[in-house]
Every structure is written in structure tokens, then in C-alpha cells.
Amino acid sequence: MSVAEKNKELFSSYYERWVSIYKDGAVRDVTLRKYHMTAQWVRKLISDVRLCDMTRSVYQQLINDYAKHHERQTTMDFHHQLKGAILDAVDEGLIKRDPTRKAIIKGRSPRDKKIKYLNQYELHILLKNLELAEDVNWDWFILLIAKTGLRFSEALALTRADFDFAHQTLNINKTWDYKGNGGFLPTKNRSSVRKVQIDWQTVMQFASLTRNMREDIPIFVKEGRIYNSTVNGRLERLCRNLNLPVISIHGLRHTHASILLFAGVSIASVARRLGHASMTTTQKTYLHIIQELENQDIDRVMRAISSLS
Template structure:
């Protein structure tokens, strides 16, 4: 028998309890923070909405109100985070029908986004503008991400011990909690634990740079361990402007690395392994536009090859 008091519970209270029971300790801190933010928006937008009053109309109004201040993709994420809790409420008999069914996702017009990646000439031009002195600085991190395609958090967690100069490899087996209080964290997924092959030039540069550093200490982290993504992005932006190339983010360097490999003819499987993607499907979805462009080139090549036959 469903308790009537449960049906009359405020929705944001039910949602917070649901997150605590089903998500706390089961997801990464950064994902948990997103659920907490969703709860704060519920308190702001529907402070008096009760579980029993959730209908397609009230839910659509909630999404519409959220969409007035957010882009469509962000609204979609908000919808997905709410949907899990709401479907459980339906299963528990607290709501008669699924109010999320046929929900319409709206959102503000997206801001003009930075280019996702640079071409080979633009990347080369950018790298020549880096200040690569004899001491470790953020420009060295920019160079290393461009050369390896690592995630920002993975690069921050690198220690001298992770470099194997004899075999020209770099071991990725941890990340740095730059969004929290600092310190090492596990990688994003099991596939993110990997070895990345380094070119000889990078090997020579870093073998000199990290000589004498403590083996288990992050080479890019100093002081209290607090690092802000925005700080490094601002440095990268200044270099892009000086080099006269499109402004990209640190994550854009990862996209650039993958794009150049794909255009060079490296297989999707190899690119997926190098990036630490959980599956090739992730790589295919992320770089679909490049893969389609390469397929068009393949068709032209096939046609030219066939035209000389017979």
C-alpha cells in the first residue's frame, strides 16, 4: 500500500533522497556535483511542487523554465537526471503515469563556440609560439597534451615515474582532482589506463626537464595543489591570438591530436586506445564529421582506382 504522505512529499525533497540512496558513492564526484546542482534548480524553480502533482504539464513547465536560462544540451542533461528519479517514483506507485513521456526539450540559442580543433599547420604555428624554457611551466603541459591527446586531469597527475624514456612511453593510470581539493583520483574508466607512445623529440625534452624531480610528485602541480582549468585556457588563448590561429581550449588540443591522427590514416581503433576511450563507438561519435570527410576521400580514391581498369 502506497503511503499518502509519500505522494504529498515535495518533489525536490524526494529527488534529494533519491540521489543520496542511488547515486552517492556510486558515481564520480564531478557527476555527483551535477546531480546536486539539479537539486538546487528544483528548489529554485518548483519549491512547492509535490510528487503527486507531477504531470506532463507540470513537468514540461519545469523544463521550459529551466530552458529559459540554459542551452538545449544542458536542458537535455537536466531532463535525464530528473527522469531516473521520476521513473522510480512511477514504479513505486507515487505517480500514476510517466510525466516525462514525450517531453519537449528547448533551450537558449547556443553561444558561438570555439573551434574544436586546429589543422596541422595551425597547430605547428601555435607550438612555435610556446615559451618552452628550462623550467616546467604551463606551456610544457600545452605541448604534452598536443603531442599525446591526454585529458587535462590526466596531464596534471603525471609524475616522473610515469615516463619510460627507454621504451618511449607514458603511463596514464590516474588523474588530478583539479575540480575539488586536489590529490590523485582514478582514471575516468578502465580503458583510460593506458600507455601512450611518445615521439623521440618529446622524450629528449622531458628526460632533461624532469631530471632530479621526486618520482611520485606531480610535475605540473605546485603549492597547495589547486589548479584552475580557466587559468591554463587563458594562457592558451593568448598564445593562439599571438600565433594568429583560432582560439581553442585545452580540451580542443585533445580533439586536435585525434583529428590529425585520423587525417593521417591512423585507424579508429588505434586512436580510441590512445585517447583512452571506453569503446570505438565513442571515438566514432565524437569524430563523425572527420570520419565522413575521410570516407568521401576514400570514395574518390576507389573511383580513380577503378577508372584505370579495363
């Protein structure tokens, strides 16, 4: 395709071709699906805009139209996914100037997202009423996530070899592709590769439970696809039967983190245990808990000051 022909190419076609060349096979499937979703929105919003017609005003209008239907952070992600392709087009001389320069990112105000988690007493009731059979079942899965705070895909990928029973640790170095065709995948990020300390009781339970299992086979994955709705359904029934707040498996991860924070564990330690890329993620996710702890600290400070004489 000549430069003249490329200049007349629709921007939506160029973007889809760019995704195919630069992203297909280079990013994880879940990320690639986001690029394809961006391509669908481009085709929907500016189906007739040519590559050579992509000016700052045209691009800003695209961002504005997308922002009508999405929160600001989602719009920011949309902008970043487009910007890579556009900058390449500028480098190739297909667009004269960078139309993304000084783009104003708008978007709907984020909805209040109340993180659902159990307190320590409620978690105790839940764990006490699990039906822990002699063979692996989903109640064992619920117990392990409650004790470790692992992500759903991380827990699914666990094999017997990942348990270091002598040192009471779990080696987290992979995930399970439950959204696709199964199989091991890399962790979410480099920080997700970690060792998670586990208590002696959990060590003894899983040493016995996995005694006759192969070292390289996922403990919780049997034949057929795994759906998180199956496990969430089991957890929901347990919560309802016990008159507890209904939470999801991901809510168990939040429960684990919140109990640690209320116990006085540092944010840095919680972030490492959860496999967060930075403490900022932990702080943003558990801001309401941190604020509550700060209020408790203020009370402690005032009591300490008032006792001085």
C-alpha cells in the same frame, strides 16, 4: 516519516533527500553537482508539487518547461537524473504509476559547435616557438598535450613514475582534481585507463626534465590551486603572437586527434589513444573531419575506376 506523510511531501524535498541518500559519496563530485543542479531546477519549476501529485501530465509539463531553456541532450540528462528517483518512489509505493513512462523529450536545437583546432603546419609553428625552460613550465605542458592528446586533468596528474621511458609509453591511470581541493581522482571512465605511446624525442626531453623529481609527485602541480584559465591564457598569448587561430588546451587535444585522422590512423586507434569509451564518441566529435576524409576517398575511388580500361 510515515507513508501518509511521505505522500504529502513535496517532490522537490523528496528528490533532494534521494540525492543525499543514494548519490552523495557514490558518484564523483562533478556528477553530484549535476544532481544538485537538477534539484535546483525542480525547486524552481515545481516548488509546490507534492510527491503524490506527480502524474504523467505533471511530469511532462516539468520536462517541457525545462526544455524551453536547454538543448534536447541536456533535457534528456535532466530526465534520466529524475527518473531514477521517481522509479524508487514507485517501488516504495509513494507514487502509484510511473509518470516518466512515454515521456516526450523536447529541447532547443543544438547550436553549431565548430571544433577549434590547428592544422599540422600551424601546430608546427606553435611547438617551434614554445619557451621550454630547464625547469617545468606551462610550455612543457602544452608540448605534452600536443604530442599525446591527453585531457587537461590527466596531464596534470602525471608523475615521473607514469613515464615508461624504456618502452616509450605514458601510463594514464588517474586525474587531478583541479576543480576541487587538489589530489588524485579516478579517470573519467574505465576506457580512460590506458597506455599512450610517445615519440623518442619527447621521451628524451621528459627523462631529462624529470630526472631529479620524486616518483609520486605530479610534475606540473606546484603549490596552490591550478586553474585551466592560466594555461589557456598562456596558449592564447602564444597563438596571438604567432598569428595562429586561438585555441584552448582542449583544442590541442582536438588538434592531436585531427592530425592523426588526416594521417590515416584508424578511428579505433584514435579512440583508444584519447581514452574514449567508444568509437561512437570519436565519430561524433570528429564527424566533420571524417566526412572530409570520405570526400578524399571518393576522389581516390573515382581516379582508380577511371584508370581501369
